[in-house]
Amino acid sequence: MHLVKDYMMRTLNSVCTTDDVEDVIRLMHKTEMSVLPVVDWENNFLGTIYSKNILKNVLPEQYGFLETRRLLHEVNQAAENLADIKTRDVTDYMSRRKLTVREDDKMNNVADIMLDNEESYLFVVNEEEKLRGYISRADLLFYLLEVGEE
Amino acid sequence: MITTVTLNPAIDREYFVETNDPGEHQYIYEDADIKISPGGKGLLSAINLKNMGYPDVQNIGFVGGKQGLFFEKMVQDNNVTTNYVYTTNEIRNNIFVIGKEPVTYTHYNDYTYRVEERDVDELIKRYKRGIVDSEYVMISGSIPEGLEFDIYKRLIDIADERDKTVYLHASGEALNQALEAEPKFVVPYFKHTDKILDEEIKTMDDYIKAGRKLQEAGAEYVMIPFHCDRLVFSKDEVYSISAKDFCLLNWLGAGEAYNAAFFDYILNNEFDFVEANRYAGAAALVIAEKRDIFIHEQEEIEDMLDKIKVERVE
Incomplete structure (x- = not known):
């Protein structure tokens, strides 16, 4: 039987509700993750913060659909917007939706949850809802590859 | 969850060659002659504990740069839970060149790693929430540039506030200052200086004196490596732990x-x-x-x- 614990990344790399947006961006950049788990001071999983959600809050609505001469202005506008919100708390931009799996869950369940919810990462928690790691879409694909080879 | 702390990890790269000829090109064709592994005292203990069957063992510390991602993947291969603060500076690389004929051992020890103030603040935050599920915390190894010598003292104080027991394996000034926080277990290491608490140690008496001094300075129990043996200090007694009839192949x-x-x-x-x-x-x-x-x-x-x-x- 294929279980989450055989494919998951065991990591507590995370941000806390009291961290600010700049902390999130720096961690995302260094770990090459576009979504991070948000925990409290007891390491309880509270939700997630997505890079796209931060971007949505800083990019002007027309961004990407502008003629070149207007683009520089819009980039500057986005940088200014980010400067305004970078000290704001994670709580302002996080999603409190808690889609999680457990280490002993079957990989089949992961496929269902991931595909039904269009999530690229599912976070793994223990029975006390404390963060233990994550499983990615690539892990899911690798699992499917292994099943196919069997 | 068992927590181990490694503040100055390294990627260990071992190259095995027939003859180590400095100044000459040397070619390595066999995979078996190159070994790359994650290094750091706390981490190696974490891998041992994981191998012994403990389900949740984490390693907290710094890793740096793009090689930090590679390091973390190697740690993940051992099923140890990682809790790393990523620094901008690249992680250390320790290079070992081992010649087979004649047997030679050349070690380039990389001391270039440096962490910034922001990294230290982040580490303290991660450590505070990382140890919540741990009864015991093992803090082990050297510290990188950029950290104050009181870092171990700070970590022990935080553990103490949260009712966690600390096992400290450290040396030099970081050890000296950590004793103020009264860690329960202390193992000094001192091969590179031959000093404990700034005093040279040579004879058995020196070792016993050093052990007692560590206890007076704050450690409750002390274990000191004594050549191939160990001297262990309980509250009132000192014991020697030694092995009989053994063949030393490796001390690493x-x-x-x-x-x-x-x-x-x-x-x-x-x-x-x-x-x-x-x-x-x-x-x-x-x-x-x-x-x-x-x-x-x-x-x-x-x-x-x-x-x-x-x-x-x-």
Whole structure:
């Protein structure tokens, strides 16, 4: 039987509700993750913060659909917007939706949850809802590859 | 969850060549002649504990740059939970060149790693929430540039506030200052300086004096490596833990196996300081007698227990 614990990344790399947006961006950049788990001071999983959600809050609505001469202005506008919100708390931009799996869950369940919810990462928690790691879409694909080879 | 802390990790790169000829091109064609592994005292103990069957073992610390991602993946391969603060500066690389004929051992020890103030603040935050599920915390190894020498003291104080027991394996000024926080278990390492608490140690008397001084300075229990043996200091007594009839093949990893096995004993038995050290000594002996640097199961340790001699020294 294929279980989450055989494919998951065991990591507590995370941000806390009291961290600010700049902390999130720096961690995302260094770990090459576009979504991070948000925990409290007891390491309880509270939700997630997505890079796209931060971007949505800083990019002007027309961004990407502008003629070149207007683009520089819009980039500057986005940088200014980010400067305004970078000290704001994670709580302002996080999603409190808690889609999680457990280490002993079957990989089949992961496929269902991931595909039904269009999530690229599912976070793994223990029975006390404390963060233990994550499983990615690539892990899911690798699992499917292994099943196919069997 | 068992927590180990490694503030100055390294990627260990070992290259095995027929003859180490400095100044000449040397070609390596076999995979077996290149070994790349994650290094750091706390981390190696974490891998041992994971091998012994503990489901949740984490390693907290710094990793740096793009090589930090590679380092973390290597740690993940050992199923240890990572909790790393990523720094902008690249992680250290320790290079070992091992010649087979004649046998030579060349080590380039990389001391370039540096962390910034922001990294330290982040580490403290991660550590505070990382240790919530741990009864015991093992803090082990050297510290990188950019950290104040009181870092271990700070970490022990935080653990203490949260009712966690600390096992400290450290050296030099970081150890000296950490003692103020009164860690329960202290293992000094001092090969590079031959000094404990700034005093040179040569004779058995020096070692015993040093152990007592560590206790006076704040440690409750002390374990000092004494050549191939260990001197262990309980509240009132000093014991020697030694091995009989053994063949030393390798000492790399023996200290980390000792620390891990000490944890294994106290987590599974009623606290008995001397017996925990006997068991830890047997674990170190397992490593000393094989080429592998890790314990793979408790049975290996139990098989060695008969070879460990415990004698009261004082």
